Amino acid sequence: MLPIQKIRADKDLIIQKIFEIRKQDVSSQINEVYNLDLKKRETQTILDELSSRMNTLSSKIGLLYKNGDIEKANILKSETSELKEKIKDLKSSFIDSENSIKELLYQIPNLPHESVPSGKSESDNEIVYSTNIDEHKNQSLLPHWDLCNKYNLIDFELGVKITGAGFPVYIGKGAILQRALIQFFLNEANKQGFQELLVPHLVNEKSGYGTGQLPDKEGQMYHATNDDLYLIPTAEVPITNIYRDEIIEEDRLPIKHVGYTPCFRREAGSYGKEVRGLNRLHQFDKVEIVQITRPSESYQTLENMVSYVETLIQKLELPYRKLKLCGGDLGFTSALTYDFETYSVGQDKWLEVSSISNFETFQSNRLKLRYRNKNREINLAHTLNGSALALPRIMASLLELNQDNDGIRIPKVLQSYTGFDKI
């Protein structure tokens, strides 16, 4: 949610930037917010004045009663009724404006960082780096679902029996490899000073709103309606919401957390090749890193997080590329996002395995996540997060890349975690 002060100050610039970079026209929403805000402030000025008069009258009446001057008190009382009526009307109009503003603000995406390339779709994303994959072309290697079948690592059919499509069962060495990856990712993050958290996998409605999943992506989360709780689509939700409604002393910044959780996504509307094997699941494992920083440092922090994720992929020896997302592909809440994709040699395609974003104050404004500096001033903090990493597509790339005639080689860094070097 964009801070209203920003819209007040730079309304036209925001409209122009969002149009240029995201190719989205938000002029009507922003202008409406702007006008509603004017009206709201006008209302408040009058409302405050009348309330003030009401308060004065009330305390006078109190004093008169105390002194036993009931007649005078009754005269004053009769004056209050009209005032009361007016206050009631103004208050409801004030609340209406406030609600309309909020509703509109929920529909306006974040202002992209100036370095975001303009563009409509993923084809306009900027490729910052790419491994040369020529050597992997035309090798006629098996896709991971065949490998999973061949070596009995992951059973997709069994998941269908128990739950439904998109809920695979990991078996034997498949399960161990999965666990090894999680452990590896957590340990690496710990070494970088990210404090580990193990958080709830269900969250309440407030948390959903806090990080922006609600109301924008209502249909994407599984909803346990009996208790009105949502299954988390990412660890970002519970971890970031820890700091909802908090004012943090500046010397605690930056705050760095890492957490492993399963992630649940309904993925309504997906079909076909996109969801084959591990490509897109309803339940998957992910290790997420989250940072809360001073506004002045958030972009440096983003670069650091990006290069950290890059080293993870390098340690796993996977071919990959690094993308800077264009405006049209940029998430609703993000100001700048980098994606990492690893190459799937069995499918001859790139698979997104990480997305690292700076949200600036877009989340913190909604969350009321602020910090207090040395001068006792209170300001919104910046929030960032990134996958480090999402498991299924890493697993897919890994299995396909390391296959040979008599099995699958385990990358060196993982061998101490798995206890075996070959499947």
Added chain:
RNA sequence: GGAGAGGUGGCAGAGUGGUAAUGCAACAGCCUGCUAAGCUGUCAACGAGCAAUCGUUGCCAGGGUUCGAGUCCCUGUCUCUCCGCCA
């Protein structure tokens, strides 16, 4: 699941209809050989103003009664204690 008690500032905790006590912590200033102590001040959101400042709102949430609600009434919600069940 049953019964009871509760939700007040960063924390503790008083307040049963008339400006939200007090203690601790933290921060700033003053004072004092140093330290400690002491003294003074400091909550947040929104609005008005160039500013000093002023006003409004906020005692879990939403309604209601009243000139006036932390306090009374209704609904919801969460926490705690005991019992039951249970990994």
